[in-house]
Amino acid sequence: MNDLIGGFREAGFLLVSLDRDLLTITLRSLYVSLTAVVIASCIGIPIGAWLALTRLAGRRYVIAGVNGLMGLPPVVVGLLVYILFSRAGPLGVLGLLYTPTVMIIAQMIIATPLIISISHQGIREIWDDYRDLLLSLNATKWQRMGTLIRDGRYALLIASLAGFGRAIGEVGAIMIVGGNIDQATRVLTTAIALETSKGNFAFALGLGFILIILAVAVNMVIHGLVRTERTALW
Amino acid sequence: MVAHLLPLAVRGAEVNRQGHRLLGPIDLDITPQGILVIIGPNGSGKTTMLRMLHGLDPLESGSLTWAVDENQARLRQSFVFQSPIMLRRTVLSNLTYPLMLRGEGSRRAKVRATAFAGRFQLEQFLPMSAGSLSGGEQQKLALARALISKPDIIFLDEPCANLDGRATREIESLLQETNSSGTKIVLSTHDLGQARRLADQVVFLLNGCVHEIADSATFFAEPKSRAATQFLAGDIIT
Numbered sequence: 001m002n003d004l005i006g007g008f009r010e011a012g013f014l015l016v017s018l019d020r021d022l023l024t025i026t027l028r029s030l031y032v033s034l035t036a037v038v039i040a041s042c043i044g045i046p047i048g049a050w051l052a053l054t055r056l057a058g059r060r061y062v063i064a065g066v067n068g069l070m071g072l073p074p075v076v077v078g079l080l081v082y083i084l085f086s087r088a089g090p091l092g093v094l095g096l097l098y099t100p101t102v103m104i105i106a107q108m109i110i111a112t113p114l115i116i117s118i119s120h121q122g123i124r125e126i127w128d129d130y131r132d133l134l135l136s137l138n139a140t141k142w143q144r145m146g147t148l149i150r151d152g153r154y155a156l157l158i159a160s161l162a163g164f165g166r167a168i169g170e171v172g173a174i175m176i177v178g179g180n181i182d183q184a185t186r187v188l189t190t191a192i193a194l195e196t197s198k199g200n201f202a203f204a205l206g207l208g209f210i211l212i213i214l215a216v217a218v219n220m221v222i223h224g225l226v227r228t229e230r231t232a233l234w
Numbered sequence: 235m236v237a238h239l240l241p242l243a244v245r246g247a248e249v250n251r252q253g254h255r256l257l258g259p260i261d262l263d264i265t266p267q268g269i270l271v272i273i274g275p276n277g278s279g280k281t282t283m284l285r286m287l288h289g290l291d292p293l294e295s296g297s298l299t300w301a302v303d304e305n306q307a308r309l310r311q312s313f314v315f316q317s318p319i320m321l322r323r324t325v326l327s328n329l330t331y332p333l334m335l336r337g338e339g340s341r342r343a344k345v346r347a348t349a350f351a352g353r354f355q356l357e358q359f360l361p362m363s364a365g366s367l368s369g370g371e372q373q374k375l376a377l378a379r380a381l382i383s384k385p386d387i388i389f390l391d392e393p394c395a396n397l398d399g400r401a402t403r404e405i406e407s408l409l410q411e412t413n414s415s416g417t418k419i420v421l422s423t424h425d426l427g428q429a430r431r432l433a434d435q436v437v438f439l440l441n442g443c444v445h446e447i448a449d450s451a452t453f454f455a456e457p458k459s460r461a462a463t464q465f466l467a468g469d470i471i472t
Contacts, residue, residue: 126322133319135290137332138308147331151322 007205011213014206022207026214029187032100032174033167034218036107037115040167041160044112048119048159049145052127063120069113074106078173081106085177098179103187106173111163118162122155123148157226161219168215188214237302239310239386240266240418242287246296249286257282257442259296264420266386268434269413271450272422275471279442280422281316284389287420288313309336312380314390318372320364325356325375328364332383347382354378354408370401377408381417388412390421394428406432426466430454438462440471 014022051063083089085097085105096102126148134144149156171189178185180194188211195204241263248258257279264270264287272280285291287298289308300307321328329347334340351357354374359367364375373393380388390409394402409432413419423429429436433450438457446453446462457463464471 130319130321132290132313132315133321136288136313137335139335143335147321 003201003205006202007209010202010206011209014210022210024183025186025188025191025207026210028100028185029168029189029211030214030218032103032187033107033164036104036167037111037160037164039104040108040111040115040163041156043108044115044163045119045149045156045159046145048116048121048156049123049149051116051120052123053141053145053148063117066113066116066120070117072110072113073172074110074170075172075176077106077109078176081109081173081177097177098181098185100178100185103174103178103185106177107167107170110170110173111167114166115159115163118159119156122152122159125155126152153226157222161222164218165215168211168218238266239300239302239307240264241301242387243299244287244296245299247286247298248294248296249282249291250294255294255442256291257286258294260286260444262437262444262447264387264418266418269409269419269421269432270435270437271429271433272420272437272439273424273426273429273465274439274445275465276424278439280424280439281391282442283437283439284313284391284420284422288389310386312383312385312388314373314376314380314388314393316392316395318369318376320367320372320375323364324360325351325362325364325367326360328375328379329356329360329382332379336383350378350382368401370397370404373397373401373405374408377405381412385417387418387420390419392422392424394423394425402428438465 051059051066056062081102082097084091085094085102086092087097096105127144130144130148130151134147139147169189171193174185174187175190175193178187178190180186180190186194188207192204192207192211195201195207244260244262244264246258247260249256260283272283274280282291286293288311289298290313302310321331323331326344326347329351330338330340330343333343333346338346348357348360351360354377356371356375356378359371359375364372367375377390377393393409394405397405406428409419409421419432421432430450433453436446436448436450436453437444438446438453438459438461440461446457446459448458453462454466457466461471
């Protein structure tokens, strides 16, 4: 209980004092996770929409496979990405290991299946509603996809935010590929892991509360920007 | 002068689903004039027939031959569904949507849609979300959206099925006005009163087949078949 109270106190202190290291770590966390989610959304949303609209042999197996990948263990992803980008790996020549870029790649891999799956479900529901109308109006396949993405934007936003939630809270993969290097690749989650291992529970909890505040704030800002829930109906 | 889409010749048309015949074989000629009303008991194939004519349900066999080529034909017809399908957008966006699909610019489409909304008394709803309209208003919007691209023919599947008397009268009046301006109307209904009020020609469907086809006055005064007589008398027929 004391740790919990200490954590609240530490979080408050860190926020009020605008600790420079904390600011850097927080901004890096945001940069890595938001970039990963934007890229994952650019890949995942069109794939989700395409899966919802396309009849292809074995579609249900593809969807089941994507859904299964939602539970990708981040540590395994981290390990695979590490092998790919390690000096002896096929992409080692790029020299990206222990940089924020490779952390973005790892988080992008983790978030993409989740975004595909939720996008697919959201688009599928709208497609069921719109199908007859869009066929009746002779919308081309691209027009249909554009319409469904536009009108399903709230469902797609939820997909992206779910991806963000998974990415910002992830620690296993980025610890492996980023190395938790001070002033270089340390982010909030890896900092929490480090402080916990050092026994600084109050400080770790403080960082944890800031991470939660950050995740909620990003959700609220994005909801505010896209004006969801302004009216009772769409 | 652009050739009219009609007449449409339907020959031996059949629609199957999962191995079961839902409709046909149908032989029918649809001419450019008047309002054609399809009636029949539940499950007789009214909706399937409209969907087949519009190309939403594929033919198992037989043919549909329009007076113009098929691509042209698809662009010059519209459909209004029994439960109006509203895009999750404003009323104005619902109206501009068919125009923009055909490449019309956003500004021009908005001007046209705003002018068109007046004809359907929808102007005050333009900025509102389509989902917030009442059933009658949604059906009017669906009709307006179907007509804004000036189709040669419009198919309507029981357009007044869930509407009260006032909304039904408004829709019927719009349909008559639309027909007077040269658009062929083909609608299905289970409401015999509506069929009497609107129809120039009646198709009586039973068990997926055209059981009787006649001009409205003849059909309601002297139906030829026993099934049609029973149906008009309100008997249950199978």
